[in-house]
Amino acid sequence: MDKKIIIGHLFKEQLDSYGDAGNVEVLKTRLLERNIDVEVREYAINENIEFDELDLIFIGGGKNREKRLVVDCLRGWLDELNEYIESNRPLLVTGSSLSLFGKNVLNQDEEIPGLGILDFKTKKLETVIEGHVVMDVVIEDRNLALIGYQNIEEHYVPINDELLKMNGKYKEGLLYKHLIGTSLHGPVLAKNKDLADILIKWACEKKFSDFKLISLKDPLEIKYRKLVIK
Amino acid sequence: MLFTLMLGKLVIKIANLANKDISIGGKIASKIQKNILKKLKKKISGDFIFIVGANGKTTTSHLLVEIFEKEGLNIGNNHHSRESYYGVISGLIEKIKIFGKTKVDYMVIEISDITTLSLYAEIIPQYLIITNLIKEQLSRKGEFESIIKNLKKYLNSMTNTTMIFNGDDPVVVDIGMDLKSHVIYYGIDDHKDDDEPEEKKCVRCGSILDYAYINYGQLGKYKCRSCELETPEIDYLAKKVSLKDGIYFDLWTKGEEYPFDLPSQGYHNIYNILAVLAILDELDIGIDAGEMALEEIEIEDIVVDTFYIRKPIFLKRANSISIFEQGLETISEDEGKIDILFIFDDEDDEEEITFIYDFDWSILDKVNIEKIYISGDRAFDLGFCIRYLTKLSKKLIVDIKDETVLHQAINGKGEKLYILTKGHNDQNFEKILIAMEKKWSKNKLWIRK
Numbered sequence: 057m058d059k060k061i062i063i064g065h066l067f068k069e070q071l072d073s074y075g076d077a078g079n080v081e082v083l084k085t086r087l088l089e090r091n092i093d094v095e096v097r098e099y100a101i102n103e104n105i106e107f108d109e110l111d112l113i114f115i116g117g118g119k120n121r122e123k124r125l126v127v128d129c130l131r132g133w134l135d136e137l138n139e140y141i142e143s144n145r146p147l148l149v150t151g152s153s154l155s156l157f158g159k160n161v162l163n164q165d166e167e168i169p170g171l172g173i174l175d176f177k178t179k180k181l182e183t184v185i186e187g188h189v190v191m192d193v194v195i196e197d198r199n200l201a202l203i204g205y206q207n208i209e210e211h212y213v214p215i216n217d218e219l220l221k222m223n224g225k226y227k228e229g230l231l232y233k234h235l236i237g238t239s240l241h242g243p244v245l246a247k248n249k250d251l252a253d254i255l256i257k258w259a260c261e262k263k264f265s266d267f268k269l270i271s272l273k274d275p276l277e278i279k280y281r282k283l284v285i286k
Numbered sequence: 287m288l289f290t291l292m293l294g295k296l297v298i299k300i301a302n303l304a305n306k307d308i309s310i311g312g313k314i315a316s317k318i319q320k321n322i323l324k325k326l327k328k329k330i331s332g333d334f335i336f337i338v339g340a341n342g343k344t345t346t347s348h349l350l351v352e353i354f355e356k357e358g359l360n361i362g363n364n365h366h367s368r369e370s371y372y373g374v375i376s377g378l379i380e381k382i383k384i385f386g387k388t389k390v391d392y393m394v395i396e397i398s399d400i401t402t403l404s405l406y407a408e409i410i411p412q413y414l415i416i417t418n419l420i421k422e423q424l425s426r427k428g429e430f431e432s433i434i435k436n437l438k439k440y441l442n443s444m445t446n447t448t449m450i451f452n453g454d455d456p457v458v459v460d461i462g463m464d465l466k467s468h469v470i471y472y473g474i475d476d477h478k479d480d481d482e483p484e485e486k487k488c489v490r491c492g493s494i495l496d497y498a499y500i501n502y503g504q505l506g507k508y509k510c511r512s513c514e515l516e517t518p519e520i521d522y523l524a525k526k527v528s529l530k531d532g533i534y535f536d537l538w539t540k541g542e543e544y545p546f547d548l549p550s551q552g553y554h555n556i557y558n559i560l561a562v563l564a565i566l567d568e569l570d571i572g573i574d575a576g577e578m579a580l581e582e583i584e585i586e587d588i589v590v591d592t593f594y595i596r597k598p599i600f601l602k603r604a605n606s607i608s609i610f611e612q613g614l615e616t617i618s619e620d621e622g623k624i625d626i627l628f629i630f631d632d633e634d635d636e637e638e639i640t641f642i643y644d645f646d647w648s649i650l651d652k653v654n655i656e657k658i659y660i661s662g663d664r665a666f667d668l669g670f671c672i673r674y675l676t677k678l679s680k681k682l683i684v685d686i687k688d689e690t691v692l693h694q695a696i697n698g699k700g701e702k703l704y705i706l707t708k709g710h711n712d713q714n715f716e717k718i719l720i721a722m723e724k725k726w727s728k729n730k731l732w733i734r735k
Contacts, residue, residue, distance in 0.1 A: 069487065073425055075643025081674045119429040164429070205638055242640035246670040276673055276684055280666045283686070 059267075060093035061259050064110035067118075067126050068098050074205075076116025076150050078243025082252050083112065090270050092260065101129045107136040110145070112259040117151015117241045120163045127156050130171055138173055146234040146258040150244050152210060154230060154237030162210055174232050176214040184209050190285060191240070195231060195254055201285055203247045204240030211239075234258045249277050287329075290319040294379035302366070309367040312375030323408040326378045330362075332390035334409055335565065338400045339417030339452075341608045345558045345585060346417060347396040350565065353579040357571060359391040370398040371405055401427050404440050413568070414441075415450045415561050418505065419457040421489060422644060434489075438464045450564050452557060453520045454505040460490045460515055470568065472522040472560035474535075476501050490515040502553065522564040524556055537563060537573065544573050550585035554612075558585070593719050595696050595726045599703045601719060611645050613706045618649040623656055625700030629688060630662040631709020639667055647675040656700040660684045661691040662709060689718065696722070 065080050080096055087094045099105050118126070130137060141147060155161045155178040158170045162178055170178070184207070191202045212230055229238040236255070238244060245252040253269060260267040298311035316322045335350070337343045347363065354361045362381035367373025374395055382388045395411070397403060400419065424433050438461055441449070451462045453471030462469040481499035486508075488495040493512035500506035509516035524535040524546075533556060537544040548559070559580060566576040593599040602617075604610035617626060630639075650658075650672075658681050660669050669684040685691045692715075695703055707715060 074638065075640035078640070078643040078671070078674065085674050085679075119425060121429050121431055164432070205640070207638065242638075243643050243671070243674075246674055247666075276666070276669050276679075276682060279684065280670075283666075 057091055057093040059091075059260070059264055060095060061087055061111045061256075061263065062095045062097060062109055064105065064107075064113045065096055065098045066105065066113060066115045067101060067122075067129075068116070069100055070122035070126055071116040071118035071151075071153055073117050073119060073151065074242035076242055079116070079148065079150065079245045079252075080114055082243065082245040082249075083114070083256065086249070086252055086256060086272065089272055090256075101125055105133055105136070107133065107140045110140070111263050112145070112255060113140065113147040115147070115149045115153050115156075117153050123153060123156060123161055124163060124168060126153070127161055127168065127171060130156065134171060134173075137171070141173060141233055141235050143262075144234050144258070145262055146255045147236070148245075148255055149235070149237040151239065151241035152208065154212065154239070155210065157235070157237065158212060174214075174230065174235075176212045176230060178210050179213055180210050181208065189240070191229070191238075193229065193231075195236070195251075198250075198254075200248070200250050201281075202238065202240060202244070202251060203281075203284055204238075204244050205242060206239055207241060208239045212237075247277070247280065249274050287319060287325050288384065290315045290322070291379060291382065291384050293318070294376070295384070298376055298380055307367055307373075308376045308380070309372040310376075311379055312367070312372035312377075315379055316372065316375055321408070322375055323378075323406065326375065326382060327409050329382050330378065330388045330390060330393065332360075332362075332393055333413065333569075334393045334395060334411040335413045335415070336395050336397055336403075336406070336411040337415045337417070337561075338397045338403065339415070339458075340420040340423055341606065342417040342554060342558045342561075343396050343398075343415075344605075345555060346415060346561050347394055349558060349562045349580070349583065349585070351394050352583060353562065353566065353571075353576060354392055354394070356579045356582075357575060360389070362390050362393040364395055370402065374406065399427070400424075400437065401433055403437070410444055411447055413448050413450060413565055414444065415565065416452060416458045416461070417557065417561060418452050418455045418503070419461075420503070421457055422641070424457075434461065437461060441465055441467070448568060450561060450568070452505070452561070453518050454501060454507070454557075456486075456495060456504060456508050456515055457489050459518055462518070463490075463515070470521045470564055471518050472524075472557070472564045473517065473520040474501055474505075474524045474527060474556055474560070475507075475520070476527050477507070488513060488515055505557075522560050522567070524560055527553075527556060529553060533559070539564075539567065539573070544577065546577060546580070548580050550580075550583070552585065552612075554608075555585050591716060591719075593723045595719075595723050597696075597700070597702055599696070599705065599719065601705045601707070601716060603716075604706060604708045607641060607708070610706065610708045614645065614647075615649065617704045617706065618653050620653065620702065620704070622701045623654045623699075625656050625659065625695055625698040625703045626650075627659040627661070627691065627695040627703060627705045628665075628668055629705065629707040629709065629715065630660070630664045630668045631707075632663045639664055642668060642671050643675070645671075645675075647672055651677050655681055657681050657683055657695070657698050659691045659695040659698070661686060661688045662707075688715065692718065 084094045157174045158176040161168050161170045186207045193200050257269045294311045294315035298308045301308045337347045351363050364373045364377030367376050449469040451458045453473040484497040486495045488510040491513040495508050495510050498507040507517045523538045526536050528534040533548045533550050535546050563576045567573050591601040602613045604613050665684050665686050673679045
């Protein structure tokens with residue numbers, strides 16, 4: 057393997073409420089199956105994050121207290137994180153952790169400032185939405201049907217229309233440059249290989265000059281999608 | 287109240303006859319009678335024993351009831367119900383007499399979800415057993431720290447309750463440390479010469495929890511580097527544990543030693559047995575009485591049925607996630623060439639099953655597996671999980687039609703077939719296998735003639 061991608065898994069200890077770490081396994085497997093070597097670096101709170109060495113970042117979903125710890129830690133990395141995103145490198149955020157990037161983070165009894173990297177506000181939904189969903193989204197002019205599980209108490213109100221493309225029914229996801237935030241939680245990529253491959257494509261195109269994404273055989277997903285999306 | 291009781295009893299009887307969950311009786315009764323728990327409590331006298339925890343509560347509760355019954359005591363319980371809150375109400379309605387006050391020796395109540403404990407505030411138990419608690423499982427119900435904080439606050443309102451806690455579990459001990467009531471601990475000293483120290487995150491302060499050894503999961507001997515959390519002094523301690531053809535251990539309590547040689551299986555069952563022995567001793571029924579009863583009871587590690595249709599088939603039915611995980615471990619110990627069939631069905635209120643990603647599926651990579659067949663309502667969830675968490679993606683066959691997959695699996699090339707099921711349909715599955723085995727053996731005899 058002459059090519060290698062470094063995945064940064066941020067704050068696994070705090071943000072892995074629903075088997076979110078499974079997403080890293082999906083990315084890893086799909087890279088290895090394409091003969092691309094993978095290194096996964098896990099970063100804990102207050103550890104030195106080598107943003108300039110990472111090709112793909114994953115942040116999972118977590119609960120309020122954990123999100124507070126994480127947002128406080130990331131405030132110290134604001135410039136590096138901003139530069140990472142602005143340089144079109146891919147970042148996936150699942151569950152309610154997307155709110156970390158906006159203007160505010162809703163905590164149980166209080167509201168704390170978010171990182172303010174993206175121009176949106178997080179608002180509480182009147183009723184909790186829970187269950188399996190199929191969500192139509194557009195990424196790079198491709199229509200994707202994302203399948204997954206939602207358990208959301210909040211939605212995102214973008215101030216900038218550019219962010220609207222990942223929205224489902226309740227404005228619960230965002231896309232900015234190569235940052236994808238989705239309210240679907242847990243191992244989202246396991247059922248959504250196209251989303252995984254978009255992240256892989258972005259990471260590889262950025263790193264390797266001669267990259268072309270090879271498609272993989274995915275009999276399981278093809279069978280599953282036929283059943284779910286009629 | 288008279289009418290509610292009569293109606294409740296009638297509904298429970300009908301549900302019983304129809305082989306349905308009796309919690310419907312409790313549900314109807316609570317709809318027509320306000321503060322039902324309070325009113326039912328007034329009509330019954332005797333000690334209440336609550337059993338909560340992530341794993342082992344059903345076994346502990348059944349063992350306790352069986353031993354109490356052997357002792358000739360008058361017992362009530364909520365065993366006939368799957369649903370917790372209405373199930374408890376049904377259990378009480380079942381036991382309580384329509385007229386007058388009912389006297390029981392003990393009412394053994396298993397509560398499925400510790401976070402719902404305050405729903406039962408009308409009943410303050412005399413004894414409360416916590417078998418173990420899993421942080422990841424609790425975290426799915428809300429913020430872990432606030433759940434624990436609320437739990438401590440609630441348990442501290444039970445000043446006269448004797449707490450019987452698993453001392454090998456740091457999550458449980460962290461709670462015990464902050465309680466004013468009397469806490470009794472049980473645990474296993476399973477130190478071996480080749481134990482390797484391990485580290486985990488301290489649930490009390492977030493620092494590092496050093497383990498001298500881990501028995502399994504988070505259970506073991508531990509001490510935090512920063513705070514006061516450590517394995518407490520164990521009041522009921524099992525030593526010299528062996529699992530060869532049964533369960534053997536020496537129980538140490540109050541300076542005395544009791545050797546145990548039991549026909550049961552499964553390491554985790556030692557914890558359940560210890561919880562039972564601790565409470566029997568506290569109730570002055572005595573450890574010897576417990577030992578005599580336990581020698582006649584066989585707790586199986588996991589329900590296994592064996593069939594022979596072209597090859598040996600082992601059907602393992604897991605009634606909980608932890609048993610399912612243990613089933614995986616048992617399968618992974620097979621050294622032959624095997625096929626595996628997983629049947630994973632929905633349970634009530636279990637739409638979200640991402641916890642399967644927390645299992646150690648990589649143990650299957652070392653096994654000589656011909657094919658993995660997967661079926662059931664959640665077949666694809668399990669399929670994707672195995673696709674990405676093992677190196678076995680090319681060996682997967684997933685289909686939601688149980689019987690089709692079963693036929694494929696039986697005709698597979700493995701020398702043995704392991705079937706591991708979780709969910710509602712496993713009884714049905716057993717019937718299908720019995721019928722297939724009969725048919726196969728008849729044909730086989732005919733060919734031999």
